[in-house]
Amino acid sequence: MDNPLNVMTTLITIGIFLLAFGYSWRERSWGIALLMLGMLCMFGSIVYRVNLAIS
Numbered sequence: 001m002d003n004p005l006n007v008m009t010t011l012i013t014i015g016i017f018l019l020a021f022g023y024s025w026r027e028r029s030w031g032i033a034l035l036m037l038g039m040l041c042m043f044g045s046i047v048y049r050v051n052l053a054i055s
Contacts, residue, residue: 008049011041011048014038015038015042019038019039
């Protein structure tokens with residue numbers, strides 16, 4: 001996946017699904033872990049885009 005659009009779309013899609021599933025099961029401990037992983041995916045897409053802009 002060398003195309004930045006594909007990478008960004010994949011990261012955001014995975015992040016949205018993780019946030020949705022984590023929020024649905026937020027009363028369980030693994031639901032909170034899914035929420036945190038989804039947030040990391042979202043922040044990862046921002047970091048990836050900044051990295052592309054800098055380099």
